[in-house]
Amino acid sequence: TVLVVDFGAQYAQLIARRVREAKVYSEIVPHTMPVEEMLARKPAAIILSGGPSSVYADGAPQLDAAMFDGSVPVFGICYGFQAMAQALGGSVAHTGQREYGRTAVSVLEPGALLAGLPEVLTSWMSHGDEVVAAPEGFAVNATSPRATVAAFENTERRLAGVQWHPEVMHTEHGQAILEHFLVNIAGCRQTWTSVNIVEEQIKVIREQVGDKRVICGLSGGVDSAVAAALVQRAIGDQLTCVFVDHGLLRQGEAEQVERDFVEATGVDLKVVDAQERFLGFLDGVTDPEQKRKIIGREFIRVFEAAEREIVEESEGTPVEFLVQGTLYPDVVESGGGEGAANIKSHHNVGGLPEDLQFTLIEPLRSLFKDEVRLVGEQLGLPPEIVWRHPFPGPGLAIRIIGAVDAERLDILREADAIARAEVTAAGLDRDIWQFPVVLLADVRSVGVQGDGRTYGHPVVLRPVSSEDAMTADWSRLPYDVLERISTRITNEVEEVNRVVLDITSKPPGTIEWE
Numbered sequence: 001t002v003l004v005v006d007f008g009a010q011y012a013q014l015i016a017r018r019v020r021e022a023k024v025y026s027e028i029v030p031h032t033m034p035v036e037e038m039l040a041r042k043p044a045a046i047i048l049s050g051g052p053s054s055v056y057a058d059g060a061p062q063l064d065a066a067m068f069d070g071s072v073p074v075f076g077i078c079y080g081f082q083a084m085a086q087a088l089g090g091s092v093a094h095t096g097q098r099e100y101g102r103t104a105v106s107v108l109e110p111g112a113l114l115a116g117l118p119e120v121l122t123s124w125m126s127h128g129d130e131v132v133a134a135p136e137g138f139a140v141n142a143t144s145p146r147a148t149v150a151a152f153e154n155t156e157r158r159l160a161g162v163q164w165h166p167e168v169m170h171t172e173h174g175q176a177i178l179e180h181f182l183v184n185i186a187g188c189r190q191t192w193t194s195v196n197i198v199e200e201q202i203k204v205i206r207e208q209v210g211d212k213r214v215i216c217g218l219s220g221g222v223d224s225a226v227a228a229a230l231v232q233r234a235i236g237d238q239l240t241c242v243f244v245d246h247g248l249l250r251q252g253e254a255e256q257v258e259r260d261f262v263e264a265t266g267v268d269l270k271v272v273d274a275q276e277r278f279l280g281f282l283d284g285v286t287d288p289e290q291k292r293k294i295i296g297r298e299f300i301r302v303f304e305a306a307e308r309e310i311v312e313e314s315e316g317t318p319v320e321f322l323v324q325g326t327l328y329p330d331v332v333e334s335g336g337g338e339g340a341a342n343i344k345s346h347h348n349v350g351g352l353p354e355d356l357q358f359t360l361i362e363p364l365r366s367l368f369k370d371e372v373r374l375v376g377e378q379l380g381l382p383p384e385i386v387w388r389h390p391f392p393g394p395g396l397a398i399r400i401i402g403a404v405d406a407e408r409l410d411i412l413r414e415a416d417a418i419a420r421a422e423v424t425a426a427g428l429d430r431d432i433w434q435f436p437v438v439l440l441a442d443v444r445s446v447g448v449q450g451d452g453r454t455y456g457h458p459v460v461l462r463p464v465s466s467e468d469a470m471t472a473d474w475s476r477l478p479y480d481v482l483e484r485i486s487t488r489i490t491n492e493v494e495e496v497n498r499v500v501l502d503i504t505s506k507p508p509g510t511i512e513w514e
């Protein structure tokens with residue numbers, strides 16, 4: 001395992017992902033973890049992430065020099081690079097001169113770190129201080145206009161660092177630099193793949209479950225589908241999946257779960273048709289939080305009733321385990337580490353609460369979303385499920401601005417299906433993180449169609465790009481794709497006479513409208 005020490009910036013998760021892309025397993029630990037504890041885990045290497053802009057800033061976390069006792073290779077990035085330089089006796093100048101964004105780095109001496117790379121690299125920088133002298137015994141590999149020492153290495157001590165961010169997309173050869181450290185300097189073996197994860201998890205699940213019974217709530221999303229497929233592979237019929245059809249899904253989604261998922265996995269599935277019940281409770285409700293509360297509450301009621309039925313059908317054998325599709329970012333963000341029980345409830349499938357009396361099985365809790373997709377592919381799930389965009393638990397209810405009813409749901413479903421079909425036809429699915437289509441049900445606008453005046457509703461297109469939904473930007477969809485979507489929706493969906501595009505980033509907007 002490579003430990004990525006998180007100094008509090010948003011880069012630690014990205015670094016951990018890049019390390020795994022190099023086929024080396026990585027985990028994130030907080031910078032507050034004592035160095036002895038890190039070393040006790042016998043990591044293959046430690047990577048220090050970026051963080052506050054200055055080692056001189058108030059309360060900037062300092063680095064315990066005990067980390068450099070020689071037992072573990074260390075790589076410093078940005079702030080981690082400066083903290084490393086300081087702890088090892090180099091010098092860091094508080095210049096107050098900033099270097100932000102795209103910066104040219106000149107290679108002075110490639111060494112092991114920059115071997116085989118061009119003499120000038122485009123890098124992504126974000127720093128105020130500057131390393132002006134490398135620690136003794138270190139070779140200076142590169143320099144930039146405002147970083148006299150922009151990279152250094154000491155291959156004998158297996159230590160190296162760079163001032164820039166090799167983990168971000170805009171840095172050229174960033175992945176190569178990380179791999180040079182991991183493989184050539186730290187000597188890590190590149191053996192970690194999602195194949196291993198599947199085999200390992202199957203073993204773990206079998207041991208944990210024994211001959212007990214397991215239940216899983218399917219939402220139609222990637223995470224719960226992959227988690228369920230993995231558990232099914234491990235214990236077969238001891239698993240029952242429950243799919244609550246609340247009537248707030250998009251066109252074809254319920255069928256996809258009922259037909260395609262079952263076909264691909266052979267899972268024992270219980271479908272509960274609760275559409276009328278949900279629509280009944282949502283009748284006339286316009287407040288978004290109220291909608292969420294009702295849907296969450298009813299979801300649990302229906303799920304519990306299904307569980308009681310399952311127990312009855314099996315003559316009283318209790319269900320002891322619940323499968324959840326919790327992912328690694330949820331674990332990191334809730335401050336949990338290995339084995340931690342603290343899980344963000346709103347990330348759980350369908351928002352099931354922890355006081356449901358089950359022991360949790362979370363086979364994906366060490367994985368990032370892209371890795372979950374690879375595991376899903378490996379388990380033979382259809383691409384429509386594996387590559388599905390994230391979809392909120394409350395479904396279309398929070399994409400109808402106004403009260404939710406069957407007719408409005410039908411209108412939105414039709415418009416949404418057209419937008420999805422056109423994006424798929426244009427081959428853009430994987431460039432887009434999510435593409436909500438929103439019905440402004442309480443707004444009317446005047447239009448003209450044929451010879452007549454219309455008085456219909458607008459729909460909003462909200463395609464966004466993102467890596468984790470925490471921040472997002474609006475997708476620059478090609479005009480011809482937008483045009484086809486607009487023309488088809490206004491022609492084919494009778495009640496809609498206007499299509500508008502949301503060009504707000506997050507922040508300040510959110511991805512969903514409610």
Ligand code: XMP
Nearest residue numbers: 292390391392393394434469506510511512
């Ligand atoms: P926002 O709109 O806050 O959404 O930018 C961030 C991500 O979360 C999803 N989302 C939800 N998911 N229950 C969920 O399970 C919810 O109530 C909910 N609200 C938003 C949203 O689709 C996006 O992926």
